[in-house]
Amino acid sequence: MSRVIGIDLGTTNSCVAVIDGGKPVVIPNTGGYKTSPSMFAIAADGKRLVGHLAKRQAITNARNTVYASKRLIGRRFDSAEVKRALDLFPYEIVEGPNADARIVIAGKTFSCSEISGIILREMKRVAEEYLGEPVSDAVVTVPAYFNDTQRQCTKDAGKIAGLEVLRIINEPTAAALAYGLGHNREEKIAVYDLGGGTFDISILELAEGVVEVLATAGNTFLGGEDFDRRIVEHVLELFKKSEGIDLSDDLMARQRLKDAAEKAKCDLSTLQTTEINLPFIANDSTGARHLNVEITRETLEGLVSDIVERTMKSVEQCVNDAGLDPRAIDHVVLVGGQTRMPLVQQLVTRFFGKPPHRGVNPDEVVAVGAAIQGRVLVSDERDLLLLDVTPLSLGIATFDGHFATLIQRNTTVPVRKSHVFTTTRDNQSAVKIRVLQGEAERADENHMLGEFVLSDIPPAPKGQPEIEVSFDIDANGIVNVSARDRSTNREQSITVRTTGTLSEEEIAQLVRDNADYELPDET
């Protein structure tokens, strides 16, 4: 039996782990790093670069280097998130054929699933190199708030990478699994995940090997990169004051500064003071200028304290949503490199009244959890069971344009729920059932998964026919909706296979294309 790998497909970095000899192993890539930047680039010579190779040339090739594409996956081009990305990202984003956001680099258009697929393929390659055997199955993690479309796009990405994605699991859940918590007694766990680009907080309950998500909250546009940006702005300001030169429009200088800022930030997690030293950052009539700035931990904390405070607001909200007191939380787990910052650890400790767990590296904890879940699914040692929940509410549109929820978010799957609806006109012979997903009260503000018509309802005064609509979600998250006229027992149903933003044919084509790309690399 081939082994299942666990992949943390992150906004900024990705990580792969596997259970080897009963122990989780985080697999280092060719360069020896245990995480790889979630970056993809096409170099001037047309060569495709992934991970560290892509990052290394990002400064000089900013327009043809894709990063943070996870922010765009499964989103509509006209959504607020994509609009925001249009301002922030140096690469070109265009509208795809399915109103999705696509990325253009080096004159070639890529869907977001394809970019994620390229990164997943790289993680697969890293794992295969380490294990010395082919790998075909994976468990991939996504943020808890990802909707069905985003999850499906991630699955498609796996397909493009030549992987069967056995399960998509939530990142915080994976983190809890990695700590092996809750095997014996009942425990409540808070997972504080401050990654490169996103912040998530989740409250889980584990008991006797079963994991349940109680509540989740977060902010999709808040992460370690915001910390870097604050440092960059701060240094640019200082440089302008001291040298009279504004570097903010110098793309190359900004990229160099961004890298240096990230490094300084990491240093300040252990040191009290560090330096940003960038020689030859600018030129003017007087000759070359060098940038040399000293930053203290105190300065950094002053620059970013409001960001950390904002995360704590979400934490408070999430704990309230779970109906708990912060003291009732048994364990606090930190995820994401940014949680190494002492300020973050202090505030988290103060809020929960206990220090966070240590032991598993916060960059690797999610991938380890994914590998554990993969192992649990296929092996015979089943001492753990993950109770999956629906991330968003499911329901149908009512005639007055409202959204009638049938399955609340966070409901454990598999599940079946039904509700009786009726007609609104005399002798109405058919009703249209529109299946929606989301939390908005108005139907059209939610995401439509599909629709179908129940016809041949016998003529009757309005309000008399009884139409029973049932939602059925199986363990794989496939939604089946059926409507039955109780008087005639006539039934209509659809299986709502949530689609990503790519069609089946497109995926098949991409699978072939990307298989081709592997060959030149090896020769």
Added chain:
Amino acid sequence: MGSNDGGSREQERIPRLAPDLDPEVLELTPVEGFLLSRIDGSTSWKTLCHIGGLAPHEVDRALERFEAKGVIVVERPGGARAAAAAGRAEPQAKADAAKSIVPAGSVDARLGISLELQRRILEFESGLERPYHDLLGVERNADAKEIKRAYFRLSREYHPDRYFRRDLGHFGARLERIFRKVAEAYELLSDPNTRAEIERSLASGPAPSGGEYRHTVPGKAERIGPEPAPPRGQRVPGRMENLERLRNRFRIPPKLLAERRIRARQLFQAARVSAHEGRYLEAAASMRLAIAFDPWEKEFKSGFADIQAQVHAARAEELLKRAGDAVAQGEALHLLEEALLYRPCHVETLRRAIALSIEVRELEKAREYAEQLVEIAPDVAAHHARLAGVLRRQGKRAQASAALENGARIDAKDPEIKAERLNLHRSRARSGGAA
């Protein structure tokens, strides 16, 4: 209590309805009526006692009477009858049938899960309609923690993920069904409001005088009230509906419930008589009442649908007659159209509607009806001929001859096909001559 209280073998007896059974020959007492409605060929004596909340001797008495009247046959597990009835049974399964109430033939050694687990699944599934507390195996006064622990324990046993990628056969669907129900029990018992509702219902539905309907299972929590279990395969109701059902289930004392069932049965009979005598509205009213008295009886609902169909047919017939009497063709066509609303698939009505539409030169309408006619009975050559006739009148000769060919393929000698072929030929010749 009788001799049947002892051996588990006796407890596992499975009563089965005799073929060609006519329950109307019996004058049922409420208890008997309830019992009879629960005999489905897979429910054992033990389960019948459980779900009915009846004393064993009552069950015995009723079953003996049924057996004497030839209404049921009783199977002893492992006995000759069981073996004969379960012809498909696997050998292993047969050997084990004696200690299990599971219908033989369901377990399969070729599947990827143990026979023991398969049996456990079947057994648990057969008790899925028990009160929620019993389903989770917790006491009535269990606290939230105990309920959660029970839910987790059952999840670990029955969640489909436990058996990921194993060949589960039909057990896959069973596991999903079980898990859904367990999750439902957990959800309803974890919410203080719904739990209070459930417990109030449990408390307020005790047996009336003399403990006649009370039955205590040794070592287990007391079960009160019959369990109008929906037939297997029926969907699990949503939360609100569930509450409604719970209210119904537990607020009505068992005796009253049984009486209601009898009353419902009588109403159902009355409805049949009314329908037979052509008093359809009266029949529909009786049927509605019957459903109100016993909403769990599937037969009533399908009976209601039948009667509604008859009501519509009668209305259509009346309209048809009026259409025949109508002097003005327009009015007649209007009446036919209304008749079609009630009976959209009635061939004769459609034929008349086509003829009439042609007469009043409503050719588009005529074509619609002709197409419907062909759709309803595409194997009748004459229907194709009708469609061809309409198309010819619309001047669509190519389509007309295509329709005619379709008909001719079914029966080239059909007189209507022949006649239409001639008509089409003539029309072609005429227009050819004109051009």
